[in-house]
Amino acid sequence: MKKYVIALDQGTTSSRTIIFDKEQNIVGVAQKEFTQIYPKQGWVEHNPMEIWSSQYGVLNEAMAQAGIRADEVAAIGITNQRETTVVWDKNTGVPVYNAIVWQCRRTSNICDELRAKEGMADYVRENTGLQIDAYFSGTKIKWILDNVEGAREKAEAGDLLFGTVDTWLLWKLTEGRVHATDYTNASRTMVYNIKELKWDEKLLAELNIPASMLPEVKKSSEVYGETNINGVMIPISGIAGDQQAALYGQTCFLPGEAKNTYGTGCFLLVNIGEEMKLSNNGLVTTIAATSHDKVQYALEGSIFVGGAVIQWIRDELKLIYDSKDSEYFATKVKDNAGVYVVPAFVGLGAPHWDQYARGAILGLTRGANRYHIIRAALEAIAYQTKDVLVAMEKDAGIELQNLKVDGGASVNNFLMQFQADILDRSVLRPVIAETTALGAAYLAGLAVGFWANEDEVKTKWAVDGEYNPKMAGEDRDALYAGWQKAVGRALDWENK
Ligand SMILES: Nc1ncnc2c1ncn2[C@@H]1O[C@H](COP(=O)(O)OP(=O)(O)O)[C@@H](O)[C@H]1O
Ligand SMILES: O=P(O)(O)OC[C@H](O)CO
Numbered sequence: 001m002k003k004y005v006i007a008l009d010q011g012t013t014s015s016r017t018i019i020f021d022k023e024q025n026i027v028g029v030a031q032k033e034f035t036q037i038y039p040k041q042g043w044v045e046h047n048p049m050e051i052w053s054s055q056y057g058v059l060n061e062a063m064a065q066a067g068i069r070a071d072e073v074a075a076i077g078i079t080n081q082r083e084t085t086v087v088w089d090k091n092t093g094v095p096v097y098n099a100i101v102w103q104c105r106r107t108s109n110i111c112d113e114l115r116a117k118e119g120m121a122d123y124v125r126e127n128t129g130l131q132i133d134a135y136f137s138g139t140k141i142k143w144i145l146d147n148v149e150g151a152r153e154k155a156e157a158g159d160l161l162f163g164t165v166d167t168w169l170l171w172k173l174t175e176g177r178v179h180a181t182d183y184t185n186a187s188r189t190m191v192y193n194i195k196e197l198k199w200d201e202k203l204l205a206e207l208n209i210p211a212s213m214l215p216e217v218k219k220s221s222e223v224y225g226e227t228n229i230n231g232v233m234i235p236i237s238g239i240a241g242d243q244q245a246a247l248y249g250q251t252c253f254l255p256g257e258a259k260n261t262y263g264t265g266c267f268l269l270v271n272i273g274e275e276m277k278l279s280n281n282g283l284v285t286t287i288a289a290t291s292h293d294k295v296q297y298a299l300e301g302s303i304f305v306g307g308a309v310i311q312w313i314r315d316e317l318k319l320i321y322d323s324k325d326s327e328y329f330a331t332k333v334k335d336n337a338g339v340y341v342v343p344a345f346v347g348l349g350a351p352h353w354d355q356y357a358r359g360a361i362l363g364l365t366r367g368a369n370r371y372h373i374i375r376a377a378l379e380a381i382a383y384q385t386k387d388v389l390v391a392m393e394k395d396a397g398i399e400l401q402n403l404k405v406d407g408g409a410s411v412n413n414f415l416m417q418f419q420a421d422i423l424d425r426s427v428l429r430p431v432i433a434e435t436t437a438l439g440a441a442y443l444a445g446l447a448v449g450f451w452a453n454e455d456e457v458k459t460k461w462a463v464d465g466e467y468n469p470k471m472a473g474e475d476r477d478a479l480y481a482g483w484q485k486a487v488g489r490a491l492d493w494e495n496k
Contacts, residue, residue: 001072002072002073002074002450003021003022003068003072003074004019004020004021004027004068004072004073004074005019005020005073005074005075005076005077005441005444005445005450006018006019006020006059006062006063006073006075006076006077006234006441006444007019007020007076007077007078007079007436007437007438007440007441007444008055008059008076008077008078008079008169008440009079009080009242009434009436009437009440010051010055010078010079010080010081010165010166010169011080011081011242011263011264011436012081012084012101012102012103012263012264012265013033013034013036013264014031014032014033014034014054015031015032015034015051015054015055015057015058016029016030016031016032016058016437017029017030017031017055017058017059017061017062017063018062018434018437018438018441019062019063019066019068020437020438020441020445022450022451023460024432024438024441024457024460026432026434027066027068028062028063028065028066028068029062029065030057030058030059030061030062030065031058032054032057032058033054034046034047034050034051034054035047035050037098040106042104042105042106042108042346043104043105043106044100044101044103044104045098045099045100045101045104046084046098046099046101047098047099048086048088048095048098048099048168049095051086051099051165051168051169052168052169052172055169056172059229063229069230069232070229070230070231070232070234071232073229073232073234074235074444074445074448074450075234075235075236075237075238075444075445075447075448075450076173076227076234076235076236076237076238076444077236077237077238077239077240077245077440077441077442077443077444077445078166078169078170078236078238078239078440079166079239079240079241079242079245079436079437079439079440080164080165080166080169080185080239080241080242081101081102081165081242082102082164082165082184082185082188082241082242082243083102083135083136083137083140083164083188083189084099084100084101084102084137084164084165085099085100085137085140085141085144085162085164086099086162086163086164086165086167086168087141087144087145087148087151087155087160087161087162087163087213088160088161088163088168088171089154089159089160089161090159090160090161090176090179091159093171093172093176096144096148096151096154096160097144097148097151099165099168100140100143100144102135103135103264103265103304103346104134104140105134105346105347105355106134106140106143107134107139107140107142107143108134108347108355108356110134110139110142110143111132111133111134111139111355112355112496114132114139114206114207115132117206120132120206123202123203124190124203125278126195126278127193127194127195127196127200127202127203128187128189128190128191128192128193128194128200128203129187129194129276129278129284129285129286129297130188130190130284130285130286131282131284131353132190133349133353133355134355135302135304135349136188136189136190137162137164137188137189137190137191138189138190138191138203138207138209139190139207141162141189141191141207141209141213142207142208142209145208145209146208155209155210155212155213156210158210158212160213161179161213161215162209162213162214162215163179163181163215164181164185164188164189164241166181166182166185166239166240166241167179167180167181167185167215170224170225170236170239173225173227173236174224174225174226174227174236175228177225178224178225179215179216180215180216180217180218180224180225181215181216181217181218181239182217182218182219182220182239182240182241182289183197183217183218183219183220183287183289183295184220184239184240184241184244184245184286184287184288184289185239185240185241186199186215186217186287187286187287188241188286190203191203191204191207191209191214192217194276194285194286194287194297195276197217197295198217199211199214199217218239219290219291219293220238220239220240220244220248220289220290220291220443221237221238221289221290221291221443221444221446221447222237222447223235223236223237223447223448224236224237224239235444235447235448236444237443237444237445237447237448238440238441238442238443238444238445238446238447239440239443240289240439240440240443241289242261242263242436243261243267243269243300243302243436244269244286244287244288244289244298244439245289245435245436245437245439245440245443246259246261246267246269246406246407246435246436246439247259247269247271247288247289247298247439248288248289248290248439248442248443249406249432249434249435249436249437249438249439249440249441249442250404250406250430250435250439250461251454251457251458251461252269252270252271252404253271253290253454253458254271254273255271255272255273256270256271256396256398256400257270257271257404258270258271258392258400258403258404259403259404259405259406259435260385260389260403260404260405260406260407261405261406261407261410261435261436262306262307262381262405262406262407262408262409262410262415263306263307263407263408263409264305264306264307264308264311265302265303265304265305265306265307265308265349266303266306266307266381266384266385266407267300267301267302267303268300268301268303268385268388268389268392268403269286269288269298269299269300269301270298270299270392270396270398270400271288271296271297271298272285272296272297272298272299272396273296273297274294274295274296274297275297276297277297277299277395277396279299279391279395280394280395281351281390281391281392281394281395282301282350282351282352282353282391283299283300283301283350283351283388283391283392283395284299284300284302284350285297285298285299285300286298286299286300289439289443291442291443291446291447291453291454299392299395299396300350301349301350301351301385301387301388301389301391301392302349302350303349303350303381303384303385303388304345304346304347304348304349305343305344305345305346306381306384306407306409307323307381307407307408307409308343308345309341309343309377309380309381310323310326310377310378310409311323312343312345312377313326313373313374313377314326317373319370319373319374320374323408323409324411324412326374326377326378326412326414327378327412327413327414327415329370329371329374329375330371330374330375330378330414331414332371333369333371333372333375335375336363336372336375336376336379336479337363337365337367337368337372338363338365338368338482339361339362339363339364339368339372339373339375339376340360340361340362340363340376340379340380340482340483340486341359341360341361341373341376341377341379341380342357342359342360342361342362342380342486342487342489342490343359343377343380343384344357344358344359344360344487344490344491344493345358345359347494348487348490348491350387350388350391351387351388351391352387352487352491354491354492356491356492356493356494356495356496357490357491357492357493357494358490358493358494359490360486360489360490360493361373361376362486362489363482363486375414378412378414378415378418379418379422379479379483380483381409381415381419382415382418382419382422382423383422383479383480383483385419385423386422386423386480386483387487389403389423400425401425401426402425402426402427402428403419403423403425403426403427403428404428404429404430405419405427405428405429406429406430406433406434406435406436407433407436410429410433411429411433413465413467416429416465416467417467417470419467420467420468420469420470421469421470421471421476422471422476422479422480423469424469424471424473424476425469426466426467426468426469427465427466427467428463428465428466428467429463429464429465429466430461430462430463430464431462431463431464432460432461433464442454442457445457
């Protein structure tokens, strides 16, 4: 009897496996951090083999820990850090280079050249929904083909495959039988036409990427293939990029429903339904996950450094030992004493899209202490979210009544209360905070009939933490004005 769905959640800093039963209880979890590789300033890589081994390791560990047999598993869903680019040899299965991570800035100059071409920025925006930025996969693929010895020749001979992390894991899980991705991941590559739902020939030619490298693009909720676990073939029947999976796991199935995930970065997405709309305010348009046949779109505000600013406070500044202590220290002072931290460590994403912005601490006086800096770092996460929420409401023509939240940093009560105050909206954190994994499980489970439909899965969404705004309007305005001034100072800093 099939009792469980397994979600593989391959994130930027760790690989996780979560097992859900039919009532959406978590019955098994295993997690493993893996190596972050920083070969040069601004460059970020992962070892694709370590991504695979850590993910496969936690799959086995979670099953063993929960005492689950393979024949009890109805389906597996995959959700992943998006845009991160893997290129491998299809004959040997060996990657030709490390995975170039979404945060990596090495292709900023390729983006500058592309943007300088007349009409290119508009073409990219209108057809892929994206901004030209080193964040997305397209220029990362080009970099590998141009810089790894022999790669271009092999790619042109049809021997190399490209994949985002979902595709890489799927290919490994199916022992090289399936080379595919889903709409949500394809929509993050900057070479996928989200209007026509096909790889964009003009952009492939522009970046000199052979079409033979590209995976087949499928629905987020359908059977992709099967993986052999202890002699049992289990369908892999759900795939979505982690932010779209979280939107789905938060049951934002209808236009106007939104969530913000506070992980390494922060990603605010609103479902805009079946009609593609472009942003006029610095957001990107992307494909949302759905179990329906027709695609749905979302507007997204991608913030590159969210919870990662707290890791920086911990690991680089050594102001705290544990991320969770940030909450205690932030509340030891009554305000930020005029201090602002702008965590533009890898440039700024939405709504500024400045590859050359860099981090700054502003407003220091002789009385500023480490608590103010810790508090300012947490506040920066909330201000950045406000920047994208303001843009989103203008674009989508809606006013959100409240904001659904999730992700590692959403457990921080100071941050969530400050977020409610600075937005002047209620912030709602669900009981099942593992919404990314849950979204992947929904997609996989719905495809094989484990759950009947979206109405059935939706019944379980319930609030765990509710934070209501308490701040006076003039305080909110003054704090936010200070933030906007601070961001202005961090823009266009690094030499081009
Ligand atoms: N209590 C906390 N307060 C603030 N930030 C936190 C807290 N706990 C974790 N974080 C931050 O959340 C991030 C981890 O969240 P997670 O959702 O696991 O991220 P990812 O999926 O990007 O790997 C880290 O950047 C960490 O610094
Ligand atoms: O792995 P996360 O949770 O930091 O998410 C990363 C995003 O998918 C990048 O676009």
